[in-house]
Amino acid sequence: MSNNSANWLTRFHRLGSPPSFYHLAGALLPWVALLCIGLFAAGLYGGLVLAPADYQQGESYRIIYIHVPSAWMSMFVYAVMAASSAISLIWRMKLAEAVARASAPVGATYTFLALVTGSLWGKPMWGTWWVWDARLTSELVLLFLYLGYMALVAAIDDRRTASRAGAVLALVGVVNLPIIHFSVEWWNTLHQGPTLTKFDQPSIALNMLIPLLLMAGAFKFHYLYALLARVRIEILDSERRTAWVNALVSQRPS
Amino acid sequence: MKPRRRQRLLLVSLLVAGVAVAAGLALLALQENINLFFSPSQVVAGEAPANTPFRLGGMVVDGSVRRSDGSLEIQFDLTDTAKSVTVAYTGILPDLFREGQGIVAQGSLGTDGIFNATQVLAKHDETYMPPEVTEALEKAKAMGVQ
Amino acid sequence: MTEFFQMGGYAMYVWPAYAITAAALIITVISPLRRRLRMLRELSAIAAQRDIHRSE
Numbered sequence: 001m002s003n004n005s006a007n008w009l010t011r012f013h014r015l016g017s018p019p020s021f022y023h024l025a026g027a028l029l030p031w032v033a034l035l036c037i038g039l040f041a042a043g044l045y046g047g048l049v050l051a052p053a054d055y056q057q058g059e060s061y062r063i064i065y066i067h068v069p070s071a072w073m074s075m076f077v078y079a080v081m082a083a084s085s086a087i088s089l090i091w092r093m094k095l096a097e098a099v100a101r102a103s104a105p106v107g108a109t110y111t112f113l114a115l116v117t118g119s120l121w122g123k124p125m126w127g128t129w130w131v132w133d134a135r136l137t138s139e140l141v142l143l144f145l146y147l148g149y150m151a152l153v154a155a156i157d158d159r160r161t162a163s164r165a166g167a168v169l170a171l172v173g174v175v176n177l178p179i180i181h182f183s184v185e186w187w188n189t190l191h192q193g194p195t196l197t198k199f200d201q202p203s204i205a206l207n208m209l210i211p212l213l214l215m216a217g218a219f220k221f222h223y224l225y226a227l228l229a230r231v232r233i234e235i236l237d238s239e240r241r242t243a244w245v246n247a248l249v250s251q252r253p254s
Numbered sequence: 255m256k257p258r259r260r261q262r263l264l265l266v267s268l269l270v271a272g273v274a275v276a277a278g279l280a281l282l283a284l285q286e287n288i289n290l291f292f293s294p295s296q297v298v299a300g301e302a303p304a305n306t307p308f309r310l311g312g313m314v315v316d317g318s319v320r321r322s323d324g325s326l327e328i329q330f331d332l333t334d335t336a337k338s339v340t341v342a343y344t345g346i347l348p349d350l351f352r353e354g355q356g357i358v359a360q361g362s363l364g365t366d367g368i369f370n371a372t373q374v375l376a377k378h379d380e381t382y383m384p385p386e387v388t389e390a391l392e393k394a395k396a397m398g399v400q
Numbered sequence: 401m402t403e404f405f406q407m408g409g410y411a412m413y414v415w416p417a418y419a420i421t422a423a424a425l426i427i428t429v430i431s432p433l434r435r436r437l438r439m440l441r442e443l444s445a446i447a448a449q450r451d452i453h454r455s456e
Contacts, residue, residue: 097338134289188311193380195382
């Protein structure tokens with residue numbers, strides 16, 4: 001039993017070692033890209049062409065196919081960032097630091113998109129671009145958390161100190177995630193309640209739901225691609241003085 | 255797990271727990287201010303601020319919408335199923351405005367008990383359905399079939 | 401076809417939302433690819449310089 005778990009740990013460690021992760025990520029990237037593009041094609045066709053108009057909102061509801069995946073990903077990426085920050089603080093694992101740092105700009109992009117597409121949806125339906133209700137405000141706070149994390153990490157010269165300071169900030173901000181999620185239940189807001197993540201049946205027709213799930217999958221793979229590509233850069237940067245990076249760059253015709 | 259790692263794990267957990275408790279207390283203290291709008295019941299009970307603008311939220315009562323000819327003036331009743339308040343508004347309404355719809359109106363309460371709105375926002379529900387399905391559902395309900 | 405692009409009168413909200421999303425998603429995957437190539441060039445230049453120093 002202990003032998004088995006030790007074996008598993010070494011394998012995990014080897015995967016977490018910078019050179020093997022660098023190469024593994026490089027091999028995975030084309031496949032991730034392919035899946036992502038395929039899901040986007042299917043989701044966009046389903047969402048923009050096949051799905052019917054909404055009984056209340058007409059065609060304008062089609063913004064849901066980018067707004068909801070962006071909003072989900074804005075929280076998912078933060079959860080990944082916070083989890084890898086915790087791992088990097090406790091186990092001092094370099095790869096976890098790289099994942100946290102690489103996630104921040106991608107998560108900030110999703111948060112920005114959730115806010116902008118929500119605003120473009122809110123104007124025709126609610127009658128306003130913006131309202132300071134609990135859901136919108138807490139999502140805006142999430143954007144500031146991402147930007148604060150990026151600024152903090154960029155401001156500290158020493159790589160590991162920067163990662164550690166950022167990790168503490170990321171963990172402090174994790175309290176915002178349940179606030180965003182439950183804001184529409186805890187307080188009265190202009191934003192509507194959850195459609196899919198409530199316990200009874202999702203209140204969306206199946207031919208509208210399937211494209212939404214496809215788009216959510218496409219966004220997941222988009223994040224995976226952006227994450228792997230960025231982690232590779234983080235690895236190259238932090239390992240620039242090591243023998244394997246030297247061997248890698250001298251192989252290249254310059 | 256090595257003792258140093260366990261110690262760090264404890265520190266990280268304490269950090270997250272501490273922040274969560276602090277945020278929870280702060281939000282509990284701010285509870286009322288975070289709510290976007292007051293309900294008609296709260297307004298009737300006098301809980302809404304007098305003389306200052308606030309937001310009022312509720313459903314537009316069926317058959318209560320009264321438009322005046324030749325102008326954008328409109329009056330309707332907002333209800334939370336218990337109490338209702340009459341709202342007067344002049345201007346363009348959002349596309350979703352209709353009877354039975356959730357509405358958030360910004361404005362202030364007049365001495366006559368009528369809420370004078372300066373802005374009306376529509377709140378839509380979390381249901382997404384094709385029009386044919388809703389029609390079929392309504393027809394089924396009208397026929398008493400569940 | 402024109403009906404599709406009109407989006408039931410909501411074209412001025414739906415299409416900008418899609419355009420901004422497409423632009424942002426493409427930038428987030430293109431920028432690391434370009435940064436990686438730049439970094440590899442930079443590192444190989446440093447390595448070449450070091451090799452010259454060593455051979456002197």
